[in-house]
Amino acid sequence: MAEPASIVYERVSKKFFTLPGETRALHEVSLVVSPGEFLAVVGPSGCGKSTLLSITAGLIQPTSGRVLVGGTEVRGVSRRVGYMFQQDHLFEWRTCEQNVTIGLEVQGKHGEETHRFAVSLLEQYGLGAFRQHYPRQLSGGMRQRVALIRTLAVDPEIMLLDEPFSALDYQTRLSLQDDVHSILRQAGKTVVLVTHDISEAISFCDRVVVLSRPPGRVKVDLAIRLTCEKRTPFLARKAPEFNEYFDRIWGEIEITA
Amino acid sequence: MSAMAAVSPEHAEFIRRVRWRRRSILGVQVALLVLFFGAWEGAVFYRLVDPLIASSPSRILTTLAKLHRDGSLYQHTLATLLEALAGFGLGVLAGIGMAIVLWWSDYLSRVLDPYIVVLNAVPKIALGPLFIVWLGAGITAIIGMTLAISVIIMLMMVWTAFREVNPEKILLLRSFGATRLQVFTKVVFPASMPTIIAALKTAIGLSWVGVIVGEFLTSTQGLGYLIVYGGQVFNLHLVMMSILVLSAAAAVMYQALAYLERRYLAWKG
Numbered sequence: 001m002a003e004p005a006s007i008v009y010e011r012v013s014k015k016f017f018t019l020p021g022e023t024r025a026l027h028e029v030s031l032v033v034s035p036g037e038f039l040a041v042v043g044p045s046g047c048g049k050s051t052l053l054s055i056t057a058g059l060i061q062p063t064s065g066r067v068l069v070g071g072t073e074v075r076g077v078s079r080r081v082g083y084m085f086q087q088d089h090l091f092e093w094r095t096c097e098q099n100v101t102i103g104l105e106v107q108g109k110h111g112e113e114t115h116r117f118a119v120s121l122l123e124q125y126g127l128g129a130f131r132q133h134y135p136r137q138l139s140g141g142m143r144q145r146v147a148l149i150r151t152l153a154v155d156p157e158i159m160l161l162d163e164p165f166s167a168l169d170y171q172t173r174l175s176l177q178d179d180v181h182s183i184l185r186q187a188g189k190t191v192v193l194v195t196h197d198i199s200e201a202i203s204f205c206d207r208v209v210v211l212s213r214p215p216g217r218v219k220v221d222l223a224i225r226l227t228c229e230k231r232t233p234f235l236a237r238k239a240p241e242f243n244e245y246f247d248r249i250w251g252e253i254e255i256t257a
Numbered sequence: 258m259s260a261m262a263a264v265s266p267e268h269a270e271f272i273r274r275v276r277w278r279r280r281s282i283l284g285v286q287v288a289l290l291v292l293f294f295g296a297w298e299g300a301v302f303y304r305l306v307d308p309l310i311a312s313s314p315s316r317i318l319t320t321l322a323k324l325h326r327d328g329s330l331y332q333h334t335l336a337t338l339l340e341a342l343a344g345f346g347l348g349v350l351a352g353i354g355m356a357i358v359l360w361w362s363d364y365l366s367r368v369l370d371p372y373i374v375v376l377n378a379v380p381k382i383a384l385g386p387l388f389i390v391w392l393g394a395g396i397t398a399i400i401g402m403t404l405a406i407s408v409i410i411m412l413m414m415v416w417t418a419f420r421e422v423n424p425e426k427i428l429l430l431r432s433f434g435a436t437r438l439q440v441f442t443k444v445v446f447p448a449s450m451p452t453i454i455a456a457l458k459t460a461i462g463l464s465w466v467g468v469i470v471g472e473f474l475t476s477t478q479g480l481g482y483l484i485v486y487g488g489q490v491f492n493l494h495l496v497m498m499s500i501l502v503l504s505a506a507a508a509v510m511y512q513a514l515a516y517l518e519r520r521y522l523a524w525k526g
Binding site (some may be wrong): 057059078079081082083085087089091092094101103105106107134136154202250 | 264423425426428429430431432433434435443444447448450522524525
């Protein structure tokens with residue numbers, strides 16, 4: 001399995017252009033994410049959270065500045081980076097098993113060994129019995145787990161999570177947060193989680209970065225230290241420091257409602 | 258529904274009712290058909306209508322038997338079928354091919370958009386005489402006519418389907434490093450499959466229109482020819498028979514596509 005990599009953002013700015021003018025999405029964001037660290041990015045809507053992820057994955061290029069993954073500058077789509085979206089986007093015409101191997105197929109790595117790895121992940125995460133099922137036959141939580149395995153199957157060093165829990169109902173969300181958290185810790189990935197849910201950010205990650213109103217700058221960079229015997233997102237919510245962090249971050253987010 | 262075990266008396270009752278409903282629908286369908294032809298035959302038999310104008314099921318059958326004996330039934334049906342299949346097949350291939358090109362190049366698609374809209378709006382049948390002049394009277398002109406009708410509808414429907422594929426699905430695949438060709442073969446095309454099959458069903462119906470109009474304009478054989486010929490010599494039995502054979506052929510072709518749909522869209526459940 002791949003070792004986790006670091007991510008370095010050096011004065012990353014992004015402007016989007018339209019005929020009437022330009023929108024500044026990010027302004028000189030500089031950050032260092034250590035290997036194996038879980039970083040949450042929160043901020044008001046439109047602050048460029050998702051843009052930051054797209055730039056990290058190499059799907060779009062920054063207007064200025066650069067991103068280094070494991071010391072190498074990101075130019076074009078990076079295979080070291082896995083991306084998970086709010087919607088599972090499973091392919092309805094493929095079975096579970098065929099869905100989790102799509103990344104392998106695209107990267108030309110779909111062989112006997114990698115196939116077995118992908119299937120073992122399905123089994124490991126309680127989806128072994130659903131290998132031949134089509135997505136419409138699965139619940140929302142199961143679908144999102146298949147989507148996670150699809151990304152893990154290509155064994156990226158970094159996982160980018162773009163509000164992966166927000167489309168789920170509350171109970172599914174809580175239990176899936178625990179599952180995904182332990183899966184990603186076990187797999188030893190570096191994680192960047194974008195969310196608008198402050199509780200999720202604190203409970204899921206080691207560190208929370210608050211972006212300002214657009215154009216997004218790093219406003220606060222906060223290490224999360226919680227006293228709880230087992231660091232799962234569910235138990236983290238019960239830690240004595242939790243509310244303090246919550247109020248602090250709540251006060252920093254410039255709600256523009 | 259194959260034999261399905263009932264899990265409780267209430268379930269058995271439910272299954273019984275569903276089956277009865279299905280059988281009754283089929284029964285009424287058959288009854289309607291029998292009633293229609295029976296009433297037709299009866300109305301002619303009791304001279305409520307003139308057989309010269311209305312023909313009748315028995316006279317149609319006699320005509321069918323006659324054409325069966327001299328073999329011309331198969332010659333004409335085969336000619337029409339081949340023209341329809343050729344025009345439809347070429348139209349489908351060309352239509353999907355053009356849709357792929359337009360999907361591939363956004364620039365080209367924007368350049369061509371107004372022309373395609375106009376081509377779609379023009380009644381293709383108006384082009385018939387041109388095809389005859391360009392392709393020569395006969396089978397090539399008829400196939401050209403059929404192609405012209407089916408290609409546009411395929412292009413319009415398939416191209417729209419390609420464009421409506423969820424852009425995030427494409428982004429997901431790109432995040433794995435997919436090339437444009439992979440994006441097409443792994444997402445865009447399979448995601449468009451339901452619409453492509455719907456387009457095939459529409460195009461096959463329109464292909465029959467193309468073939469028959471083509472045969473009306475220029476032909477010495479085919480069901481369309483028989484219809485025109487029958488009309489000219491006032492042999493309405495021949496006209497009616499040709500229409501019935503045509504309906505049967507069209508129904509068979511449509512069922513073949515429906516089978517394709519069940520086979521390839523099993524994932525829709």
